[in-house]
Amino acid sequence: MGNKKILVLSPLPEPLVQALFQAKLAESAEPLEVDIQTYTGSTRQELLEAVASANVIIGDYTFNTELDEELLRAAAPCLLVQQPSVGYQHIDVEAAARAGVPVANVAGANAIGVAEHTIMAALALLKKLMMQHEKTRASVWAQDEMATYGVFELFGKTLGIIGMGQIGQEVVLRARPFGCNMIYYDIKPLSPERAGELGVSPVGLDELLAQSDVVTLHAPLTPETEGMLNGERLGMMKQGAVLVNVARGGLVDEDALAKALQEGRLAGAAVDVFSEEPVTGDNPLLLAPNTILTPHTAGATNESRFRIIGVAMDNVAAVLEGRVPRFIVNGVEPKFE
DSSP states (O other): EEEEEEEEEEOOOHHHHHHHHHHHHHHEEEEEOEEEOOOOOSSSSHHHHHHHSSSEOOOTTOOOBBBHHHHHHHHTTOOOOOOSSSSSBBOOHHHHHHHHHHEOOOOTTHHHHHHHHHHHHHHHHHHHHHHHHHHHHTTOOTTHHHHHHHHOOOHHHHEEOOOOOOHHHHHHHHHHHHHHHHHHHEESSOOOOHHHHHHHHEEEEEHHHHHHHHHOOOOOOOOOTOOOOOOHHHSOOOOEEEEEEOOOOOOOHHHHHHHHHHSSSEEEEEEOSSSSOOOOOTTTGGGGEOOOOOOTTTTHHHHHHHHHHHHHHHHHHHHHHTTOOOOBSSSSOOOOO
């Protein structure tokens, strides 16, 4: 078959990448000869030359190395752009489709980790965990005082889930034992049979916001969803409701959310994703009260990292063996020689 070149845009040590790929490719029925290159260039021209000679491109999980139309046209001979994450907003997938380049992600590989983080965050917000922790750390015995702030159970509350893909459904499975009422909004509703199995009811977005005690976000960032929770929609949420965003920072107007928290209209927010990452010092959420802020790690468990690597490696091996990979996001299948 001849040597095939794999270009890695993620900032990973080359010896690690070599070991991971060689271990996976060694499982192939037919020995595969590959050259693996971790990109270390710094100029646009170097990047153009690198993608133009690659048979497979592993995208950047930090989202810092964007693949725009010019780069994807240059990469047109390649069999696959494999993004080692669920998100792929830094890749122009429509331009890739025009260039005939398949783009795949690792759909669902981090779903369990994100779902667990969601439930953890919702419970922590309802029970004022961070406030109790900080007061106790400061030798303030706030046992009676906490009653004035309100410490709540998830039992009997309404959980509103925005986005009912794999992660949303994993959240449902973990929330069900807590005895909460669950509603959801998705532009592609579940079948009535699946919704019945899960015990969730579809509603409109505005209705969900008005009814929910806890709102969780699991939607992709697209031109249609960007800013979907703006000031007006945040104002529709119940007084004292809490918000968990483990999806994308761009889904929420961060200034409006910070204002709602400052004014006490919302009781709290757990935010794992930000409009700009790494988060900058002027982000309004850094000074907002009653927040739990984490650095985009909801799905970054040790277990999910292995799942992500496994899916990405499987897809690379598939295309190099002449098979169609899983989780193609732009509808383009590889053109095998």
